[in-house]
Amino acid sequence: MDSVEAVVAQIQGLSSNGADIQHLHNQLKQAEERLHSQSTQLSSFHDQLDPSKHSLGYLYILGMICIGQERFRKALELLHNVVTASMSIINTIAVEAYKKYILVSLIHHGHFSTSLPKYTSSVAQRNLKSYCQQVYIELANSYSTGKISELEACVLANRERFEIRLTQTYLALSLQDIANTVQLNSPKEAEMHVLQMIQDGEIFATINQKDGMVRFLEDPEQYKSCEMIEHIDSSIQRIMGLSKKLTAIDEHISSDALYLAKVGRERQQFDFDDFDTVPQKFNI
Structure with a gap:
């Protein structure tokens, strides 16, 4: 690794493969002295790194490595940092980290609390639980009750x-x-x-x-048999029929006197320029 640019390129090219992490780690150790000598140049490359992708991804993969090493306390800390990190929109890394956070909490603490710290972003507070697959929440709830029968039922399901x-x-x-x-x-x-x-x-x-x-094996269906063509055609016909029904309903509502009167009353509460003068039809 000959330059700071190479460090940035390696981080941006980081994948979820553990071998990539180890390879990058070795390169970073080899480049330590060179980076110290070029430390004044680091600030110019700061804007090239995306915290939501590179920093969180790095912490997530480190957490996965610690799980593999059964260092659950350290893994929990790393995953916690990902889950509670500042974010303006929910991202896949945070969702995957939350799933592992649930499992590692059950292993290390024997329980899991769905409530996150107050300093967690409002986006994560509102969305992580809903984006996480329900099976993880069910497992945590069953585990927390201490009832073996409920836990076994969750696993079987x-x-x-x-x-x-x-x-x-x-x-x-x-x-x-x-x-x-x-x-x-x-x-x-x-x-x-x-x-x-x-x-x-x-x-x-x-x-x-x-x-x-x-x-x-791979799915043997090649989507060229007579049965499959008939099935696809039938699906298309159903969709076209549904489209016609929706169009008819939209036209009926758009010309309904009660609906138009209600819309007219609501428009008076707002700026008239914010609305179209004619209700738009829904076309598929």
Whole structure:
């Protein structure tokens, strides 16, 4: 790394891969003396860094590394900094950090509070919980009650979701690994779950009975069969029918005397120039 520009380029090119973090860390150590000698130039590159993307992303990935090392206290601190950081709009990094924040809180403290500190941005206060998948909130609530039956019910209700997620991560996986990951009693039970999901069309996979391996496949649908063309055409016809109904309703409302009288009364309370003189029709 020969310059400050290279440091900025490395940070901006940061991904969620842990290897990238380690590579950048090594480069930063090697460039420490050079950066000290060029410290006066850093201010000119400050505006090139986006705090909502680069700083929060860096803290999030460090938190994930600490989780992998089972340093849950440090991970909780890093994730907390992401969740409570100042933000004008909600961002994906904060949402993902909030999910991990819930899980690490349960591991480290044994409970989780949905209330955030007062210094948390109002945007995060209002939106993080709603943007976070409901399963995380349900898990936290079930865990906090201390009732094993509720916790088990929550896990069972979302077990299928965990199994589907495996197909997005692995090309092949043994039935034993699936049973261990999803916490099933045996490979046979895992096989029954996989077979049912294949039958329901939720996943595409084959099971090798000899070695007990499940190989996940791509969706075989090429969208060129007669059945699929008929299905698409039927969907288009339904959408066109719905569009006509909405247009008819809009025209009816736009010419309704009671509606026009109500709009006329409301307009008197505001500047007439703020409104269109003729109600606009809704066209699709």
